[in-house]
Each structure stands twice: as C-alpha cells, then as structure tokens.
Amino acid sequence: MGHLPASTRCGRRLLPLLGLFVLLKNATTLHVTVQDDNSIAVSLEASDVTSPSSVYVVKITGESKSYFFEFEQFNSTLPxxxxxxxxYHGLYYIITLVVVNGHAVTKPSRSITVLTKPLPVTSVSIYDYKPSPETGVLFEIHYPEKYNVFTRVNISYWEGKDFRTMLYKDFFKGKTVFNHWLPGICYSNITFQLVSEATFNKSTLVEYSGVSHEPKQHRTAPYPPRNISVRIINLNKNNWEEESGSFPEDSFLRPQDTTGRDKLLGFTDETPDTPSGNFSSGWPDVNSSDYETTPQPYWWDSVSATPEGEDGFARVLPLGYENVTLSETEKPTSGSSSSFPMQMILSWLPPKPPTAFDGFHIHIEREENFTEHLTVAEEAQEFVTELKEPGKYKLSVTTFSSSGSCETRKSQSAKSLSFYISPSGEWIEELTEKPQHVSVHVLSSTTALMSWTSSQENYNGTIVSVVSLTCQKQKESQRLEKQYCSQVNSSKSVIENLVPGAQYQVVMYLRKGPLIGPPSDPVTFAIVPTGIKDLMLYPLGPTAVVLSWTRPYLGVFRKYVVEMFYFNPATMTSEWTTYYEIAATASLTASVVIFP
Structure with missing residues (x-):
C-alpha cells in the first residue's frame, strides 16, 4: 500500500491533489465535538479504521475555503x-473523513455537520417606547459583530410571576421594539441570547449563546385613572347648593402655610340627590373607546351607607380609611369664616384594563405655595376632604404600580383639574375651550383688531399674547420696534403700537377670574410698510438727476425701489417701470444719482 508524503501528515494542511476517494462503509461513526474555545475536535472511532496502513484525512468546509487535516500514523491504538x-462563532461546519489507500481514494457518501456557538450579548439597554410607554419598550443590545453569526434572538423574562420566552428576529442595528407588554407590570430577569440555526440534510441544528450581560428589569407605565371629576359643596348652606360664579383676579388671598396628611379616601354609596356642579378633566383622548365610562362593579350596590357625619354629609368609607380635611391656616381671614369650610369631592374610575396597579396618588396645589400629596388604595374611587382657604386650586390623580422588584412607577401626567374658590365661598370651574376662528383686522399702520368666536359663555375676559416675528431676524440697517420683541400679554382686543412692515404672531386665551383656558391656534399677520417722506429731485445735468428722501423713524423694510414714469416708444404708451433698487440703510435720509 502507498503512503502520503510526511509533509501532509500530523495535522498539516493536505494539498488538494487527490484524484479518487475510498468509500467508507460506516462514516457516521466519526466523533466530532465543538469545544468551549470554539475549536472543533475530530476523533477516529475503531469502526472508521479499515486498515492501519491507510492515511486518514479530515476535510472541513464552511468558511470561505476548505481545510484538510491528516491524522497521525498509528498501529494498535487510535491516533x-x-x-x-x-x-466563526455561530457558523455551521461540514466534517468529512477521507481514507487514502495507496493511490485509490473515494469521496465518502455521508458527512457530519456541527454548529458553533455564537458569542453572547455583552450589554443591554431598555427604554420606554415613547408613543406608548404603557405597552411598549425599546431594546438595544450590544454584541461582538466580527466573526459572530446568528439568525434570531431569544428573549426570556418574568412577567410578574409568569415566565416567558420567545425567539425574535426583527433586530435592526441591535434595536427592536416590543409593543405588546402589559401596563404596570414588573418585568424582571430579562436576558438575551443570540441563536444560530442551520438546516442540513433535512435536519435542523440550533445553538444558543451564553448569557454574559447583567439581567435587566423594567416596569411599564400604568394607564391613568379615567373620568376624573370634582364637586365643591358649601357646608354652611342649609340647602346643600354648590356654589359657582366669576370673580376678578384681585379676589386672591395672600398665600399662607398649611400642613398635609398622607392618606385619606372615602367611598360614597351614591351621588347626593341635591344639585351639584361637575366638570371633567381633559385627559388625552388617544382612543375614545379607552375612556368610556365603565359600569359600576358588582359590589357597588351591596355597600351599606354609614350614618351622616357631623357635617351632615352622608358618605361610605372603605375599611381602613378615614375622611380628613386639609388643615386650616394659622389665621383664617375674616371673609372665609362665614363661607368655609367647603367640601371637595374628587372622584374617578380605575384605569382601563388590563392595568396592574396598587393605588392612586392625589396631588393638590393651592396658589403655588401649598401642596398636598396623598396615597389611596387601589379599591378607592373617591376622595373627600374639606377646603378651608380660598384661592386657586390644581388637582391631579395618577395611578401607581409598586409590586415586584422593579421601581415604583406612576402613570403619565395628564391634564390637571383647576378651579378657584373666592373668599365668599363661590367657586369657578376651569375653562376647557379654546377660542375659535381667531382673526386679525389691520386698522392702520400701527393698530389691529382681534376677533374670535366661542360657544363657552361662562368667561369674563380674554388674554391676547403678541410677539414680533421680525425681531428674530433683525438687522443693524433696520430700525425695529422693541415693545413686542418679547411676548406681551394684554386684556384688550385692540393691539396698538405696531410697527409698519413688521410681522407678528398672536395667541388668544379665554379667562374667567384667575383661571385661563387653553390657547387658540396661533395667527400670523403683517403690517404694510409706510412710504418715504420729503422726496426731492435736483437736476444735476442734462442727463442726470439727484433723488433725496427721508424714511420713517420706525419701520421694517428690506430695500428702496425707485420707479419711473416714462413714455415707451415701442408701445406708444406711458407706464411705470422699476428703475433702481437700493438696500435698506440705518440712516434716516438717503439720496441717489439717476441717469435717465
């Protein structure tokens, strides 16, 4: 029997000079393993040996070129x-055993395929998906990119007490978005594995990378409460009539310090039969069906009412809660002694399902100098307290979720409820409508008139906000106004002291007492620049004249345009034509020589 030269043995690369291959009767017994350092170990089994004098060669394909390795010579023991x-990590390799017996070699009929493991993810970042932080997250993974091959990513996590895992392939530059998580849930032990898959001879190989990054956790934001509303009741009136009215801004009292409490809430069995005023919050209406009023729960009618309190107001309190009041200031005013305390009833509905939440945060602010933070349980749907001071109040109710190992998180901020209580005890609810069909009519070169429409009748004033757009592009050669370079607010519908040629933007607000409604759509208008003054013409010769003039002290313009009226012999008519253009200057006077 012939032998291969020694230069092709002992693991060295075999030159591809083989013409024929010996067919192995049992090539499947070749033992191949992939080691942790990404090395492939190929071992001969006893059934692979046809003759000790034969040369056994391993052919490995999968990369851009093929590799040949020869087993060492052996006698009684295997090499x-x-x-x-x-x-490459995560790439499949085909291992083929070739036996050379003399000069006769034959290609085997079967081969062994192995798959190396992809390298693991090194770091992970998880962010809110801004369009929907309640259900969406943005995953960003970092991993070795060179010589690392994978087809999908295995994402596993605990969704509360339930374990989830899924294969995902829509990663673009290491980023993908999940938008199907549950609101308010703590997702913990979030791990990522790179997965390689290969199909060969109708069999599928799958290899998972290890987990080398720090496991992550993330809590989605819960949905906010729905149908938030507030009622104010004057406890000192025998007819239990709720007050409403309109008062000027000077009815505010000087802010004083108050103290707050941490926890309070009450359930009412039903709405009082006496008249009451209601207004709803302006929660964002992303999907109108999400904010529909839900029916009362099954236990609502079974709750029994407690006896009337000392103030004569019947209420139902859930077990473990008390009805407390916002404390009085150190020295109440004389005007509030006859009208206060006022009872405030804040109510809401739970967030839309499915939302995991553990309670509600209530935030009360008065005159920007007093704040009250309260926490109530998840079963609560109403909060009752007494207000003992007049002023402008702002309320907000948010949902919070705290169960699990993730940090506590509250729902997104929504529009706050605002109202004003006068010293006499009357209250003004917030304005929710913005002015419609706002337009500007220019009356003169320095004045303009605002007009608008509104279906909301319970307001007693407006705020007109004016800002100059021309000031933003001011040049040294121009004399511009200074009054509207910053935003100027006025209660008049007539805008005065405008500058000819300038451009302005106007926004309007409705006002009732100290409360201000939402802004209108901005309206832009411009004032036509005024002409020059004291135009003089001086003859300079038979073919030249001198033009001189003065400009207005205030005015916005880019250039002077000199026009001439002359007889056109081609058309046999007299007409105006532009003869000369001069850039604007800072000087009040200007002159130019013209050669007709």
Missing amino acids: PPVIFKAS
Whole structure:
C-alpha cells in the first residue's frame, strides 16, 4: 500500500491533489465535538479504521475555503484527535473523513455537520417606547459583530410571576421594539441570547449563546385613572347648593402655610340627590373607546351607607380609611369664616384594563405655595376632604404600580383639574375651550383688531399674547420696534403700537377670574410698510438727476425701489417701470444719482 508524503501528515494542511476517494462503509461513526474555545475536535472511532496502513484525512468546509487535516500514523491504538480552531462563532461546519489507500481514494457518501456557538450579548439597554410607554419598550443590545453569526434572538423574562420566552428576529442595528407588554407590570430577569440555526440534510441544528450581560428589569407605565371629576359643596348652606360664579383676579388671598396628611379616601354609596356642579378633566383622548365610562362593579350596590357625619354629609368609607380635611391656616381671614369650610369631592374610575396597579396618588396645589400629596388604595374611587382657604386650586390623580422588584412607577401626567374658590365661598370651574376662528383686522399702520368666536359663555375676559416675528431676524440697517420683541400679554382686543412692515404672531386665551383656558391656534399677520417722506429731485445735468428722501423713524423694510414714469416708444404708451433698487440703510435720509 502507498503512503502520503510526511509533509501532509500530523495535522498539516493536505494539498488538494487527490484524484479518487475510498468509500467508507460506516462514516457516521466519526466523533466530532465543538469545544468551549470554539475549536472543533475530530476523533477516529475503531469502526472508521479499515486498515492501519491507510492515511486518514479530515476535510472541513464552511468558511470561505476548505481545510484538510491528516491524522497521525498509528498501529494498535487510535491516533489523537485533529483540532481545528474555527474562526466563526455561530457558523455551521461540514466534517468529512477521507481514507487514502495507496493511490485509490473515494469521496465518502455521508458527512457530519456541527454548529458553533455564537458569542453572547455583552450589554443591554431598555427604554420606554415613547408613543406608548404603557405597552411598549425599546431594546438595544450590544454584541461582538466580527466573526459572530446568528439568525434570531431569544428573549426570556418574568412577567410578574409568569415566565416567558420567545425567539425574535426583527433586530435592526441591535434595536427592536416590543409593543405588546402589559401596563404596570414588573418585568424582571430579562436576558438575551443570540441563536444560530442551520438546516442540513433535512435536519435542523440550533445553538444558543451564553448569557454574559447583567439581567435587566423594567416596569411599564400604568394607564391613568379615567373620568376624573370634582364637586365643591358649601357646608354652611342649609340647602346643600354648590356654589359657582366669576370673580376678578384681585379676589386672591395672600398665600399662607398649611400642613398635609398622607392618606385619606372615602367611598360614597351614591351621588347626593341635591344639585351639584361637575366638570371633567381633559385627559388625552388617544382612543375614545379607552375612556368610556365603565359600569359600576358588582359590589357597588351591596355597600351599606354609614350614618351622616357631623357635617351632615352622608358618605361610605372603605375599611381602613378615614375622611380628613386639609388643615386650616394659622389665621383664617375674616371673609372665609362665614363661607368655609367647603367640601371637595374628587372622584374617578380605575384605569382601563388590563392595568396592574396598587393605588392612586392625589396631588393638590393651592396658589403655588401649598401642596398636598396623598396615597389611596387601589379599591378607592373617591376622595373627600374639606377646603378651608380660598384661592386657586390644581388637582391631579395618577395611578401607581409598586409590586415586584422593579421601581415604583406612576402613570403619565395628564391634564390637571383647576378651579378657584373666592373668599365668599363661590367657586369657578376651569375653562376647557379654546377660542375659535381667531382673526386679525389691520386698522392702520400701527393698530389691529382681534376677533374670535366661542360657544363657552361662562368667561369674563380674554388674554391676547403678541410677539414680533421680525425681531428674530433683525438687522443693524433696520430700525425695529422693541415693545413686542418679547411676548406681551394684554386684556384688550385692540393691539396698538405696531410697527409698519413688521410681522407678528398672536395667541388668544379665554379667562374667567384667575383661571385661563387653553390657547387658540396661533395667527400670523403683517403690517404694510409706510412710504418715504420729503422726496426731492435736483437736476444735476442734462442727463442726470439727484433723488433725496427721508424714511420713517420706525419701520421694517428690506430695500428702496425707485420707479419711473416714462413714455415707451415701442408701445406708444406711458407706464411705470422699476428703475433702481437700493438696500435698506440705518440712516434716516438717503439720496441717489439717476441717469435717465
């Protein structure tokens, strides 16, 4: 029997000069393993040996070129395994055993396929998906990109007490968005594995990378409460009539310090039969069906009412809660002694399902100098307290979720409820409508008139906000106004002291007492620049004249345009034509020589 030259043995690369291959009767017994360092070890089994005098060669394909390795010569014992250091992680390799017996060689009919493990993810970042932080997250993963091959990503996590795992392939530059998580849930032990898959001879190989990054956790934001409303009742009136009215801004009292409490809430069995005023909050209406009023729960009618309190107001309190009041200031005013305390009833509905939440945060602010933060349980749907001071109040109710190992998180901020209580005890609800069909009519070169429409009748004033757009592009050569370079607010519908040629933007608000409604759509208008003054013409010769003039002290313009009226012999008519253009100057006077 012939032998291969020694230069092709002992693990060295075999030159591809083989013409024929010996067919192995049992090539499937070749033993191949992938080691942790990404090396492929190929070992001969006893059934692979047809003759000790034959040469046994391993062919490895999968990368851009093929590799050949020869087993060492052996007699009674099998040779040591051939070790191939694979360059790619997550790539499949085909291992073929070739036996050379003399000069006759034959290609085997079957081969062994192995798959190396992809390198693991090194770091992970999880962010809110801004369009929907209640259900969406943005995943960003970092991993070795060179010589690392994978087809999908395995994402596993605990959704509360339930374990979830899924294969995902829509990663673009290491980023993808999940938009199907549950609101308010703590997602913990979030891990990522890179997955390689290969199909060969109708069999599928799958390899998972290890987990080397720090496991992450993330809590989605809960949905906010729905149908938030507030009622104010004057406890000192025998007919239990709720007050409403309109008062000027000077009815505010000087802010004084008050103290707050941490926890309070009450359930009412039903709405009082006496008249009451209601207004709803302006929660964003992303999907109108999400904010519909839900029916009362099954236990609502079974709650029994407690006896009337000392103030004569019947209420139902859930077990473990008390009805407390916002404390009085150190020295109440004389005007509030006859009208206060006022009872405030704040009510809401739970957030839309499915939302995991553990309670509600209530925030009360008065005159920007007093704040009250309260926490109530998840079963609560109403909060009752007494207000003992007049002023402008702002309320907000948010949902919070705290169960699990994730940090506590509250729902997104929504529009706050605002109202004003005068010293006499009357209250003004917030304005929710913005002025419609706002337009500007220019009356003169320095004045303009605002007009608008509104279906909301319970307001007693407006605020007109004016800002100059021309000031933003002011040039040294121009004399511009200074009054409207910053935003100027006025209660008049007539805008005065405008500058000819300038451009302005106007926004209007409705006002009732100290409360201000939402802004109108901005309206832009411009004033036509005024002409020059004291135009003089001086003859300079038979073919030249001198033009001189003065400009207005205030005015916005870019250039002077000199026009001439002359007889056109081509058309046999007299007409105006532009003769000369001069850039604007800072000087009040100007002159130019013209050669007709």
